Every structure is written in structure tokens, then in C-alpha cells.
Amino acid sequence: MKNMRKDHLTVLKGLNLKITPRRLAVLKVLSEETMYVSPEELWGKVKDRFASIGLPTVYRILDELSEGNVISKIIHPNRQLYYFYCGKIEHHHHFICLSCRRVEDVDLCVAAEIEREVKGNLKGKVLSHILQINGFCSSCSIAGKKRKVKK
Ligand SMILES: [Zn+2]
Ligand SMILES: [Zn+2]
Numbered sequence: 221m222k223n224m225r226k227d228h229l230t231v232l233k234g235l236n237l238k239i240t241p242r243r244l245a246v247l248k249v250l251s252e253e254t255m256y257v258s259p260e261e262l263w264g265k266v267k268d269r270f271a272s273i274g275l276p277t278v279y280r281i282l283d284e285l286s287e288g289n290v291i292s293k294i295i296h297p298n299r300q301l302y303y304f305y306c307g308k309i310e311h312h313h314h315f316i317c318l319s320c321r322r323v324e325d326v327d328l329c330v331a332a333e334i335e336r337e338v339k340g341n342l343k344g345k346v347l348s349h350i351l352q353i354n355g356f357c358s359s360c361s362i363a364g365k366k367r368k369v370k371k
């Protein structure tokens with residue numbers, strides 16, 4: 221069993237963020253989730269398990285952590301913002317299930333090709349890119365299974 225708490229301390233130190241019980245609580249609860257969660261859902265879970273915390277604080281901490289690339293923002297087609305903790309450090313993308321909220325890593329990246337295109341045809345310079353693949357995971361896309369996009 222990995223010592224998650226120690227990892228989280230290292231994560232916060234790496235971002236030059238002060239180690240506070242609230243930051244640790246948000247990080248801990250989010251890292252235990254296997255699916256993407258909304259800030260409101262996360263807030264509920266943090267409140268249940270740890271001392272009082274306001275929703276604005278949860279938003280702020282989520283912002284800090286996503287700026288440091290510790291957690292990923294998940295932009296759902298329903299326009300709700302969700303968050304997901306992925307331990308993988310190497311550059312990759314996420315395939316998200318719109319039905320069960322599973323997140324899977326996609327290691328393939330087409331950035332080099334796009335960069336060539338931008339450089340060649342548009343004479344521009346690429347600094348970063350965002351790519352999220354939305355769909356239904358293997359268990360949700362089994363033929364005949366009823367699936368619906370979570371609202
Ligand atoms: Zn699914
Ligand atoms: Zn990932």
C-alpha cells in the first residue's frame with residue numbers, strides 16, 4: 221500500500237503551496253475517486269470526512285492543483301466542469317466515459333503532426349494543446365446496454 225499522505229505532502233511542496241489540512245483533504249478525497257467528480261460533489265465528501273470547508277475554498281484549491289498539473293480538468297459536453305486525479309506524469313490524454321464517468325489514459329498524442337501543420341501552413345508556434353476524448357467506455361458501449369449521457 222502506497223503512503224498517499226506522504227505523496228500528497230510532496231505534491232504540495234512541489235507546487236510551493238503551504239501544507240494545510242484543507243489542501244491535503246481535497247487532494248486525498250480526489251485521489252481516492254475512480255471517476256471524475258464535480259467540485260460540489262467533492263465538497264460534500266470533504267465536508268463529510270474532514271472539518272468544515274466552504275465551497276469557495278474547494279474551488280480555489282482545485283484551481284491551484286490544476287494549475288500545477290496535479291489534477292485534470294474534465295470539460296463535459298454538458299458544460300459542467302469536473303476534476304480528476306491521475307497519477308501519471310508523462311504527457312497523455314484522457315478518454316472519458318459520458319455515462320459512467322470512467323477516465324482512461326490515452327498515450328497516443330498527435331501534437332507533433334498538428335504542430336507541423338500550424339508551423340507550415342499558419343506560420344504559428346504551438347505552445348500547448350488540450351485534447352480530451354469523449355465517448356462511452358467498453359462496458360457502457362456493449363450492444364443493447366442502455367446508456368445515457370449523465371447530466
Ligand atoms: Zn462507461
Ligand atoms: Zn491520466
Ligand SMILES: [Zn+2]
Nearest residue numbers: 312329330331
Ligand atoms: Zn498531447
